[in-house]
Structure formats: C-alpha cells, structure tokens
Amino acid sequence: MSPKEPMDTPFHNPGWAGNTGEFDLTEDQVRGDDFVGSRPLAGAHPSSSASYPYVLVDKHPESPLFEGPYRERFDKILTRYPDTRAALLPVLNLAQEVRGHVSPETMDRVGELLDLEPAYVRGVVTFYTMYNKRPVGRFLIQVCTNISCNLCGADEVMDAFLRYSNTEPGETSEDGDFTVIEAECLAGCGFPTCVQINSRYYENVKAGDIPSLCERLRADGK
Amino acid sequence: MADHADLPETVTLTIDGQQVTVPKGTSILHAAEQAGTQVPHYCYHAGLSAPAMCRLCLVEVEKAPKLLPSCVTQVAEGQVVHTQSDKSLTMRRGVLEFYLHNHPLDCPICDQSGECKLQDYAHEEGRPHGRVREPKRVFGRDDFGGDVLFYGDRCVMCTRCVRFMNEVEQDPRLAVVERGDRSIIDTFFDEGLEGTNFHGNVVDICPVGALLSKDFLFKQRAWDLSHTDSVCPNCSQGCNIELHTRDNLVQRLRPRPNLDVNGHWMCDEGRLDYEWINRGGRLEVPLVRDGKEFHATDWKEALVGLVRELGAGPVRALVSPRLSNEDLGAARALVDQLGGGDLVYRSRRAPEELVLKGFPKLARRRDLAPNVNGADLLGMSRVGDNDGTGGLEGLASHDGIVLVVGDDLEDQPPTFGKEAALYVFLGTHSSEAASHAHFTLPLTTFAEQEGTFTNHENRVQRFWSGLPAPGAARPAWLILWALLAEHTGQTQPTRPEEAFVTVSEFGDVTYETLGKQGVIVTPPTRQEPAGAIGD
Numbered sequence: 001m002s003p004k005e006p007m008d009t010p011f012h013n014p015g016w017a018g019n020t021g022e023f024d025l026t027e028d029q030v031r032g033d034d035f036v037g038s039r040p041l042a043g044a045h046p047s048s049s050a051s052y053p054y055v056l057v058d059k060h061p062e063s064p065l066f067e068g069p070y071r072e073r074f075d076k077i078l079t080r081y082p083d084t085r086a087a088l089l090p091v092l093n094l095a096q097e098v099r100g101h102v103s104p105e106t107m108d109r110v111g112e113l114l115d116l117e118p119a120y121v122r123g124v125v126t127f128y129t130m131y132n133k134r135p136v137g138r139f140l141i142q143v144c145t146n147i148s149c150n151l152c153g154a155d156e157v158m159d160a161f162l163r164y165s166n167t168e169p170g171e172t173s174e175d176g177d178f179t180v181i182e183a184e185c186l187a188g189c190g191f192p193t194c195v196q197i198n199s200r201y202y203e204n205v206k207a208g209d210i211p212s213l214c215e216r217l218r219a220d221g222k
Numbered sequence: 223m224a225d226h227a228d229l230p231e232t233v234t235l236t237i238d239g240q241q242v243t244v245p246k247g248t249s250i251l252h253a254a255e256q257a258g259t260q261v262p263h264y265c266y267h268a269g270l271s272a273p274a275m276c277r278l279c280l281v282e283v284e285k286a287p288k289l290l291p292s293c294v295t296q297v298a299e300g301q302v303v304h305t306q307s308d309k310s311l312t313m314r315r316g317v318l319e320f321y322l323h324n325h326p327l328d329c330p331i332c333d334q335s336g337e338c339k340l341q342d343y344a345h346e347e348g349r350p351h352g353r354v355r356e357p358k359r360v361f362g363r364d365d366f367g368g369d370v371l372f373y374g375d376r377c378v379m380c381t382r383c384v385r386f387m388n389e390v391e392q393d394p395r396l397a398v399v400e401r402g403d404r405s406i407i408d409t410f411f412d413e414g415l416e417g418t419n420f421h422g423n424v425v426d427i428c429p430v431g432a433l434l435s436k437d438f439l440f441k442q443r444a445w446d447l448s449h450t451d452s453v454c455p456n457c458s459q460g461c462n463i464e465l466h467t468r469d470n471l472v473q474r475l476r477p478r479p480n481l482d483v484n485g486h487w488m489c490d491e492g493r494l495d496y497e498w499i500n501r502g503g504r505l506e507v508p509l510v511r512d513g514k515e516f517h518a519t520d521w522k523e524a525l526v527g528l529v530r531e532l533g534a535g536p537v538r539a540l541v542s543p544r545l546s547n548e549d550l551g552a553a554r555a556l557v558d559q560l561g562g563g564d565l566v567y568r569s570r571r572a573p574e575e576l577v578l579k580g581f582p583k584l585a586r587r588r589d590l591a592p593n594v595n596g597a598d599l600l601g602m603s604r605v606g607d608n609d610g611t612g613g614l615e616g617l618a619s620h621d622g623i624v625l626v627v628g629d630d631l632e633d634q635p636p637t638f639g640k641e642a643a644l645y646v647f648l649g650t651h652s653s654e655a656a657s658h659a660h661f662t663l664p665l666t667t668f669a670e671q672e673g674t675f676t677n678h679e680n681r682v683q684r685f686w687s688g689l690p691a692p693g694a695a696r697p698a699w700l701i702l703w704a705l706l707a708e709h710t711g712q713t714q715p716t717r718p719e720e721a722f723v724t725v726s727e728f729g730d731v732t733y734e735t736l737g738k739q740g741v742i743v744t745p746p747t748r749q750e751p752a753g754a755i756g757d
C-alpha cells in the first residue's frame with residue numbers, strides 16, 4: 001500500500017496518532033470529537049453516568065450540587081456502589097464537572113451529600129492529581145514531562161505554553177483561558193511530546209506549534 | 223472458668239531459637255513478645271486495626287519467600303521465625319533510614335524525646351550516620367485544636383491517630399492529605415479536634431513527637447518523670463492511669479491499659495483535670511482550737527485530746543466520694559463505735575455521659591468522683607445537688623458530734639458546726655466553714671496514699687502512692703483507725719490492706735486478688751442513666 005499524501009491538517013503539527021496518512025480519517029473522527037456533548041445530560045446507563053466528562057457545561061464554582069440532570073446522574077452513581085464511601089470518586093468527578101474545581105466548600109458539600117467526614121473527603125481529593133484543588137482556566141493544559149516526552153523536548157513545549165499564556169506553572173492566565181501544568185506520564189510515550197488539554201490528547205507536539213494550537217483553542221473552544 | 227472444650231487450640235513455633243506455645247490466631251508480633259523479643263513497629267497498636275503499612279515489623283520466616291509483617295501474620299505450627307537475623311536487621315536498618323530521610327532530628331527540643339519510638343529504634347538498630355545530602359522537606363507545625371499540637375516534620379505516617387479518630391472515637395476528623403512525601407496529617411482545614419472528648423489519646427499513641435499535648439508542652443523531659451500506677455479520680459468510670467510526677471507535682475496523667483475498664487484510653491476531661499491534686503495551701507499539721515485560736519500540735523496530742531472529747535452521742539458524718547474505700551470503711555467503723563448515725567456524701571454530677579463510641583465500656587460517667595459506688599456500697603447516702611453543694615442543713619446545725627471527712631465545705635457558711643458539741647474536720651484544705659472545728663486534721667489526697675476505689679460497675683481497683691504527703695498529713699483511714707485504737711484500746715489496722723479487709727462488703731477480696739486489674743465485688747446496685755451504647 002503506497003503511503004497517501006499527508007492529510008491536510010489545520011497546522012503542520014501537533015500531529016495526532018492518525019496523521020501519518022495511512023487512514024482515511026479526519027482529525028475529529030480520530031480524536032473522537034463526536035462523542036463530546038452527545039451523551040444525554042442525565043448520563044445514560046448507570047454504568048457510564050460517572051465517566052468524565054461526557055458533558056461540556058459552563059462551569060461555575062458556585063453551581064449547586066446537584067440539580068436537574070446532574071441530580072439524576074448523581075442518583076444513578078449511587079445505585080452503582082454498595083455504600084456512599086465507594087461512590088466518592090465519581091461524585092467528586094461530577095462535582096468538578098459542574099464547578100470546574102474542587103474547593104473546600106465543594107468537599108464539604110460532597111461530604112454532606114454522601115454522609116462522609118469532610119476531613120476524609122479532603123484526604124481523597126488531595127491524593128488524586130486529577131481533581132483541581134484550585135480554579136483553572138478554560139483550558140487546562142497538562143504537558144507530559146516524563147522521560148519519553150522529556151527526551152523529545154517537553155521542557156521547550158512547557159516553556160512555550162507558559163510564554164504564550166504569560167503565566168507560571170499552575171497559574172491561570174489573565175484572560176482566564178489557560179492554566180499550564182506539568183503532568184507525569186500520560187501514556188502517550190509513542191507520540192512525544194504528549195499534551196492533554198481538558199479531556200483531549202494532543203500528540204507529537206513541538207514548541208513551535210504552540211501559538212497556532214492556542215489560537216485554535218481560543219477560536220473553537222475545544 | 224472456661225470449659226475445656228472451649229480452650230483455644232495452641233500452636234508451637236520457634237522464635238529466635240526459642241520455642242513458644244501460643245493460642246492459634248496470635249500474631250507473630252505477640253508471640254515474639256512472649257519469647258521476650260520486641261519487634262519494632264509503628265502502625266500496629268493493640269487498640270486499633272493493623273494496616274501493616276509501616277514495614278518496620280517485617281521478620282524473616284523460614285520457607286516464606288520474603289519477609290512477613292509480624293503484626294498481621296498469624297503463627298503457624300512449626301514456624302521458624304528470626305527477628306534478629308541479618309536479613310531482618312538489614313531490612314529494618316533500611317526502613318529506618320527512610321524514616322529519618324525527612325525527619326528534622328530536633329530531639330533536643332522535642333517533648334517526645336526519651337519516649338520516642340523513632341529515637342529508640344534508630345538508636346538500637348538504625349545506621350549510625352545519615353547519608354542524606356538533599357534538602358529536607360519542611361512542613362512546620364499546626365494547631366489541631368483541643369489539646370493537640372502537630373509537628374508535621376516529625377510524623378512517620380503510621381496513621382495511628384487517623385485510625386483512632388475513625389475507629390475508636392468514631393468522629394473521623396483526621397485524615398492523610400496530599401500524597402507521596404508531601405503526605406501530612408490534617409483536619410478539614412480549620413475544623414480541628416475541638417468538641418471531641420477523647421482526642422488526647424492521639425498524643426499518647428503517636429509513636430513520635432508529631433502530636434504533642436499543649437498542656438504538657440515544654441513542661442518536663444520524659445525521662446525525669448516518675449510513673450505511678452493509679453486510678454483516674456475524676457469520674458466513676460475509674461480509668462486505669464499512670465501519674466507522671468516530678469518535683470512533688472503531678473505533671474500529667476496517662477492511661478494504663480485495662481481492657482475491662484478503659485481499654486488503652488482515657489477521656490480529655492479526666493486527663494486534663496489534675497491541677498487540683500497539686501493545689502497548694504495544704505493543711506499540714508493537726509490543729510486544735512482553743513477559743514478562737516488554732517494551735518498546731520502533733521498527732522499524738524491531737525488524737526489523745528480528741529479521744530478524750532469523744533463521748534458517745536448522736537453522730538452525723540459527712541464524707542466524700544473522693545475518699546478511698548479504706549477511708550470510708552474507717553469512717554463508718556468510727557461512727558458505729560460511737561453509737562451509729564448518719565453518713566452522707568455529696569458529689570458533682572454531670573448532665574450526661576460521654577461515651578467512647580468505639581469502646582463503649584468507657585464513658586465519662588455522670589458522677590464526677592471516683593468512689594461514689596464505694597460510698598453507696600457502704601450504705602452512705604447522697605445529699606445535695608448536682609453541683610455537689612447544699613444538702614447539709616441538718617448537719618450544719620447539729621448539736622452532737624459532727625464529723626467531716628474529705629469534703630472541703632467550700633459552699634458552707636462560717637457558722638457551720640457552730641452548735642456542735644464536737645466538730646472534727648479532716649481535710650486537705652481548710653475553709654471558712656471549718657472555723658468552728660475543734661479539731662482540724664490534715665489529710666492526704668489519693669495521689670499521696672495507697673488504697674482502692676469502687677467504680678461505676680462496682681469494680682474495686684487499687685491505686686498507689688506517687689507523691690509524698692505534705693507535712694504531717696495522713697490518709698483518713700490511718701487517722702480514723704488510730705482514733706478507734708485509742709478509743710477502744712484494741713489494735714486496729716495500720717496498713718491499707720488491713721484497712722481494706724475490715725470492710726465486710728468486699729467479702730474475701732484482698733489486695734492480692736485485686737491485683738492491677740481490679741475485681742467486680744457485687745453487681746452494681748445503681749443503674750446508670752440510659753444513653754450508654756452497647757454493653
């Protein structure tokens with residue numbers, strides 16, 4: 001099979017796992033962009049209602065926990081576990097989906113909902129790095145700086161993101177758009193440097209791609 | 223007691239070359255204790271679950287592929303365990319080196335120094351020199367509220383404190399937050415431990431100086447303290463405790479394990495209420511009143527003078543539930559000798575019990591004195607209100623013999639006992655209401671004498687003397703029996719164990735049979751108010 005012409009991507013890089021041209025697929029198809037937002041708000045079957053994040057919402061740090069379709073998803077999550085302690089992780093996911101980050105008030109509220117001590121909830125939240133303990137920007141950019149990515153220029157990518165957003169690691173840019181942090185291995189070692197932006201992976205990212213990537217994020221909102 | 227069929231099966235194994243036979247299901251750690259070997263451990267505590275996470279109690283077991291955590295591994299027949307083999311020791315040395323990696327090594331300013339498990343183990347088995355060249359991570363300290371101060375850098379992450387709050391106090395206010403080398407014990411932000419009634423125990427069980435008592439902070443060095451077995455005098459639960467004393471003062475109280483009474487724990491109120499034992503201004507010599515004047519005298523003169531005045535007559539006596547059984551027994555014997563009369567006591571009563579949920583046998587009981595049941599058992603009756611005041615109208619104006627033992631009469635007017643033909647006051651402190659006493663005799667506190675208390679379930683428990691008596695102060699039983707000896711001309715008890723067996727209610731129980739754990743003499747007569755959980 002002769003290699004096809006490389007596909008016409010919006011920019012040369014970042015690439016994605018499919019852009020060697022071997023498959024006749026668009027970037028959106030490969031990225032699985034289709035699913036985003038297409039799940040019913042109420043979260044469908046209980047087995048999938050906790051997964052994160054199926055629904056894009058306007059996150060607000062003071063949104064109620066939980067109302068409307070989110071209350072339905074919350075109830076469904078509870079049906080999947082023998083006790084509320086076991087349901088803590090998915091409920092925290094849901095809370096983060098609604099509020100954008102898990103603040104002390106959120107921990108307290110989740111503890112109240114599940115009848116757990118707030119200190120215990122805090123212990124769990126702080127153990128997992130994927131709960132944001134502080135507010136983050138519209139785009140949470142996680143740059144893998146673990147070994148493979150690091151060998152292929154992750155530090156420069158990190159720097160480029162920081163320069164573009166004019167922030168320090170963990171800070172949110174003034175316009176509220178970007179928060180850049182380092183991540184340990186994202187399991188994309190075959191495609192360094194791997195960057196996760198909100199829930200999507202961007203592979204083969206080079207420092208030079210950052211401005212156009214960020215522009216596109218701003219423009220498309222995803 | 224147990225039926226032979228119920229006898230647990232036993233297992234015989236070899237630990238460090240020594241054969242031991244222990245009940246089936248025993249952990250290697252406990253079996254080793256019986257063989258005389260202490261296996262170092264942090265996370266394991268007899269009163270808590272065993273998560274086997276500190277990795278310090280790993281021992282070599284022959285035929286096992288790797289070292290096994292001795293705190294959770296049950297003994298097996300014919301097992302051969304080496305706690306001191308090269309493999310075990312090398313492993314422990316390595317683990318200890320990790321424990322010291324971020325430790326600030328600030329023993330000279332640490333209260334735990336001298337009773338610290340990290341210090342002990344590192345000294346016994348650790349490396350003589352550290353190899354760390356990297357900077358240490360620093361947490362600083364945090365106020366956990368209540369009596370507890372947290373020094374984050376000293377913590378070894380054994381989670382004993384977290385498990386205590388989860389399992390025993392059952393108010394999980396402590397948690398491990400963050401992860402990796404940033405893990406730290408914390409409460410929910412500013413929540414703290416205030417409002418919990420048993421949190422002082424986390425200070426006791428913390429194997430290192432990470433959790434410290436604010437009350438004891440920088441007060442004494444641990445190795446300077448003398449330890450005396452005693453019984454908590456602050457409620458009728460009668461928790462077994464140790465008095466830690468120095469400079470003739472009680473410096474702190476610590477629980478002493480007794481699984482029938484308090485497990486390994488004690489309450490915060492009881493723990494921190496010891497300053498009254500140290501109160502100064504004590505009565506130190508017998509005083510005899512002559513008109514308005516009091517004359518200091520010696521015991522002989524006081525007692526001989528007192529016996530001379532002791533005509534038979536209607537006696538009314540006020541005793542105190544803070545007195546020992548021996549004291550109460552002697553007071554009753556004296557009253558009987560004088561022809562009988564009323565014996566009453568007053569006691570403070572808290573509005574409710576404070577139960578330790580994970581060990582419901584233990585509760586801060588409503589009666590805030592150690593020997594209310596002893597007084598009841600001896601047929602004395604309670605008067606006054608729940609503050610331990612009032613109720614003495616008849617006694618205050620009685621015109622026969624008035625005998626006050628151990629009650630300091632602080633709420634009574636100076637006219638107390640004015641009408642009495644003979645007013646004898648035995649106490650630790652004088653008060654206005656004692657100004658009409660013909661004889662004022664100095665008493666010791668429970669900390670200065672040996673004796674027994676009867677707790678809420680009529681368990682009689684011994685306590686020992688940890689402090690010297692001030693001046694010529696004597697235990698009440700000794701004074702009263704001496705009086706009786708003088709009065710009757712017969713020999714009377716001169717030692718506490720003799721005084722104890724004169725009390726017929728205790729049957730054939732003696733100090734020997736009481737031992738350190740105490741004995742229930744009769745089922746309790748008074749029912750504790752409802753509200754206790756479980757047994």
Ligand code: SF4
Pocket residue numbers: 376377378379380381382383384407427428429430432433
């Ligand atoms: S504070 Fe003390 S008891 Fe609690 S985990 Fe640390 S070392 Fe253990």
Ligand code: SF4
Pocket residue numbers: 454455456457458459460461484488489490491492493584585586587
């Ligand atoms: S429960 Fe009672 S006996 Fe026990 S420590 Fe508290 S006050 Fe003392």
